[in-house]
Amino acid sequence: MNILTYLIPIxxxxxxxxxxxxxxxxxxxxxxxxxxDARRILSDEYDDKPKQD
Amino acid sequence: MGSAITPGISACPACDAAPxxxxxxxxxxxxxxxxxxxSLPTIHCAGCISAVERRLAEVPGVRExxxxxxxxxxxxxxxxxxxxxxxxxxxxDTGYEAHELDAATLSAxxxxxxxxxxxxxxxxxxxxxxxxxxxxxxxxxxxxxxxRDLFHWISAAIALPTIAFSGQPFFRSAWSALKARRLxxxxxxxxxxxxxxxxxxxxxxxxxxxxxxxAALALTFFLLAGRYLDHRTRAIARSAAEELAxxxxxxxxxxxxxxxxxxxxxxxxxxxxxxxRPGGRMPVDGEIIDGxxxxxxxxxxxxxxxxxxxxxxxxxxxxxxxxxxxxxxxxAVGEDTSLHRMADLVAIAExxxxxxxxxxDTAAKLYxxxxxxxxxxxxxxxxxxxxxxxxxxxxxxAVLIITxxxxxxxxxxxxxxxxxxxxxxxxxxxxxxxxxxxxxxxDTVVFDKTGTLTxxxxxxxxxxxxxxxxAALALxxxxxxxxxxxxxxxxAAQAAGIAPAEIEGLREVPGFGTEAQLEGVTxxxxxxxxxxxxxxxxxxxxxxxxDAAPVAFRFSDRLRDGAEEAVQALKAxxxxxxxxxxxxxxxxxxxxxxxGIEDYLAEALPGDKAxxxxxxxxxxxxxxxxxxxxxxxxxxxxAHVSISPASALDAARVASDIVLLGADxxxxxxxxxxxxxxxxxxxxxxxxxxxxxxxxxxxxxxxxATPLIAALAMSSSSITVSLNALRLKG
Numbered sequence: 001m002n003i004l005t006y007l008i009p010i011x012x013x014x015x016x017x018x019x020x021x022x023x024x025x026x027x028x029x030x031x032x033x034x035x036x037d038a039r040r041i042l043s044d045e046y047d048d049k050p051k052q053d
Numbered sequence: 054m055g056s057a058i059t060p061g062i063s064a065c066p067a068c069d070a071a072p073x074x075x076x077x078x079x080x081x082x083x084x085x086x087x088x089x090x091x092s093l094p095t096i097h098c099a100g101c102i103s104a105v106e107r108r109l110a111e112v113p114g115v116r117e118x119x120x121x122x123x124x125x126x127x128x129x130x131x132x133x134x135x136x137x138x139x140x141x142x143x144x145x146d147t148g149y150e151a152h153e154l155d156a157a158t159l160s161a162x163x164x165x166x167x168x169x170x171x172x173x174x175x176x177x178x179x180x181x182x183x184x185x186x187x188x189x190x191x192x193x194x195x196x197x198x199x200x201r202d203l204f205h206w207i208s209a210a211i212a213l214p215t216i217a218f219s220g221q222p223f224f225r226s227a228w229s230a231l232k233a234r235r236l237x238x239x240x241x242x243x244x245x246x247x248x249x250x251x252x253x254x255x256x257x258x259x260x261x262x263x264x265x266x267x268a269a270l271a272l273t274f275f276l277l278a279g280r281y282l283d284h285r286t287r288a289i290a291r292s293a294a295e296e297l298a299x300x301x302x303x304x305x306x307x308x309x310x311x312x313x314x315x316x317x318x319x320x321x322x323x324x325x326x327x328x329x330r331p332g333g334r335m336p337v338d339g340e341i342i343d344g345x346x347x348x349x350x351x352x353x354x355x356x357x358x359x360x361x362x363x364x365x366x367x368x369x370x371x372x373x374x375x376x377x378x379x380x381x382x383x384x385a386v387g388e389d390t391s392l393h394r395m396a397d398l399v400a401i402a403e404x405x406x407x408x409x410x411x412x413x414d415t416a417a418k419l420y421x422x423x424x425x426x427x428x429x430x431x432x433x434x435x436x437x438x439x440x441x442x443x444x445x446x447x448x449x450x451a452v453l454i455i456t457x458x459x460x461x462x463x464x465x466x467x468x469x470x471x472x473x474x475x476x477x478x479x480x481x482x483x484x485x486x487x488x489x490x491x492x493x494x495x496d497t498v499v500f501d502k503t504g505t506l507t508x509x510x511x512x513x514x515x516x517x518x519x520x521x522x523x524a525a526l527a528l529x530x531x532x533x534x535x536x537x538x539x540x541x542x543x544x545a546a547q548a549a550g551i552a553p554a555e556i557e558g559l560r561e562v563p564g565f566g567t568e569a570q571l572e573g574v575t576x577x578x579x580x581x582x583x584x585x586x587x588x589x590x591x592x593x594x595x596x597x598x599x600d601a602a603p604v605a606f607r608f609s610d611r612l613r614d615g616a617e618e619a620v621q622a623l624k625a626x627x628x629x630x631x632x633x634x635x636x637x638x639x640x641x642x643x644x645x646x647x648x649g650i651e652d653y654l655a656e657a658l659p660g661d662k663a664x665x666x667x668x669x670x671x672x673x674x675x676x677x678x679x680x681x682x683x684x685x686x687x688x689x690x691x692a693h694v695s696i697s698p699a700s701a702l703d704a705a706r707v708a709s710d711i712v713l714l715g716a717d718x719x720x721x722x723x724x725x726x727x728x729x730x731x732x733x734x735x736x737x738x739x740x741x742x743x744x745x746x747x748x749x750x751x752x753x754x755x756x757x758a759t760p761l762i763a764a765l766a767m768s769s770s771s772i773t774v775s776l777n778a779l780r781l782k783g
Binding site: 004008011012015016018019022023026031032033034035036039040042043 | 098099100102103120121122123124169172173176177180183184187200203207211
């Protein structure tokens with residue numbers, strides 16, 4: 001059962017990283033225009049500037 | 054409005070109206086603001102986004118332009134001298150319709166903080182419940198002794214902070230309900246969560262077999278999902294309602310020292326001289342000091358005939374100036390204008406709405422005491438039977454968890470989200486949380502006439518009876534004015550292929566009409582009194598050629614698109630349709646006849662309309678009021694449920710539960726159908742949730758429920774009600 005000492009922290013860490021990433025996307029207004037973002041990917045113009053707020 | 058997340062009925066339509074003024078008041082020097090917002094109703098694709106952004110960036114002085122396709126809006130950052138009019142013109146060149154939005158009104162609630170906060174809590178609860186579920190599955194799969202205890206302790210370490218953070222909306226709402234000595238759905242929820250965590254912690258300390266950490270977290274997660282759905286539905290409605298308010302940019306032209314300046318309407322003071330151009334709306338109450346014109350007062354009184362206006366006459370905010378420029382001196386500004394006094398009615402609307410108990414509250418009233426009594430009884434029963442406090446408490450917690458209204462918490466929001474989304478795509482905005490439930494009960498529909506059933510634009514009716522040379526002359530005269538009646542003549546004559554007569558010296562006499570010379574004879578087109586004719590009952594303009602008898606051009610109000618269909622469909626579904634208007638009896642009778650409405654009320658004062666609706670309400674009828682004017686506001690608030698078109702006055706839109714976004718009236722009948730089907734689904738969902746309880750509760754009371762059974766019952770009932778909500782037709 002010693003394997004648990006690695007596996008449990010690893011699973012918590014990975015989950016925590018996912019949560020932290022989600023919070024980052026939420027903080028940077030990435031859910032403000034879901035429809036527009038889905039279409040922008042089809043645009044030929046390279047859009048390298050994220051939305052400034 | 055953002056800080057407190059108040060569930061249930063308190064959606065605060067009042068806030069929809071208030072931010073405009075409030076934001077303007079808070080902001081000094083609103084005109085220096087270089088952030089402009091444009092509404093772009095026609096954009097729909099990737100090509101539109103890049104075309105609009107590219108075109109806007111080409112306008113000199115624009116620093117950055119960003120399109121939001123979801124909201125169909127563009128935000129532009131620019132040098133102070135760039136005006137919205139320039140940007141709109143630039144976009145119209147490329148073929149995109151654009152309207153200015155008042156940035157102050159929008160920014161008041163632009164970042165949906167409450168929604169973001171809920172989403173954050175939801176994400177944390179989701180993360181935690183997944184991890185704890187992982188550990189719980191190992192326990193259910195047979196982990197024992199020290200391993201099981203370790204897993205329980207780790208679960209506790211995750212669950213306790215998560216619940217403390219994610220459960221806050223429930224704790225707050227339950228606390229405020231208890232403080233007011235009421236029970237709402239959140240009281241049993243909080244009790245279940247807290248009891249589950251406490252007993253599980255106790256069990257873990259004593260190395261017990263069962264811990265309900267996963268159930269407590271899953272419960273929080275599902276309930277937050279329901280709460281978030283509910284919030285989103287209302288946030289969409291609120292942002293669209295805000296956009297409507299922001300479309301009317303509150304600015305006014307102030308004349309001072311021979312100069313005209315544009316200032317925000319909130320900065321107007323009593324005694325300011327304000328210039329109102331033809332087509333403009335009065336920003337304040339005041340007195341005309343210069344100019345002659347006609348005023349369209351239909352939004353305030355329901356009269357379809359324009360009223361003559363000259364020096365010395367008083368005007369009210371909200372009236373529309375039709376023909377000549379007017380200078381008015383402000384006598385009441387801002388909150389004191391007659392228009393704003395209507396804001397008081399919003400408070401009445403709120404209190405009126407609270408008479409209605411939503412289905413969810415009715416369910417909570419039956420449900421909350423029921424589960425509390427059941428859980429207390431099982432606690433007492435087991436305490437007496439086994440004499441063991443620990444067993445008894447464990448079973449009481451299991452009963453609360455199993456009965457916890459996961460499905461009930463999702464049953465209503467899942468259906469209203471689906472229904473509101475459907476109606477939104479048809480152009481209806483559901484502003485009030487219980488509007489759909491109330492709409493489903495309606496048996497009587499009351500329509501206002503001017504501006505609601507009619508489009509508010511006149512239509513020439515007797516063109517075939519008019520001699521063609523008279524029509525040609527009238528067309529030539531009508532071209533000298535932008536008065537609605539002149540425009541109606543132009544439209545009708547051009548559609549009939551009539552060419553304008555050759556006239557000289559065409560000029561507009563504001564407030565009266567237009568006149569010109571035809572082969573040395575004076576010709577006039579205008580008001581009956583001005584050309585020396587006898588004014589009839591309906592709306593008419595008169596053409597006078599020299600000394601000849603005046604010729605009448607008669608008009609009727611154009612029906613709004615879909616008005617006939619809406620009335621037919623409502624009658625077909627067995628509802629009584631009534632027409633109420635402040636207009637003259639003849640005009641109202643004609644309209645009622647045209648639409649096949651038997652019951653009508655003409656020359657009604659605002660109080661009459663409201664009184665009649667209150668009478669009907671007292672007689673047990675459920676009235677749907679559809680209206681747009683200031684004179685309808687009282688009636689809109691008195692009715693069981695109310696609808697106003699997007700063109701309605703701000704006060705009327707605020708007072709109503711549903712706003713029609715398009716010009717078409719036909720969605721009203723669809724909405725009634727969708728609402729009925731939504732209520733059916735909600736009730737079905739309640740029944741499904743009850744069935745789950747009937748199966749699972751005896752197990753819990755008998756002490757047979759394990760955390761695994763609780764998890765299964767909870768998840769499957771939540772998923773079933775969500776899927777059932779998707780079956781919504783309409």
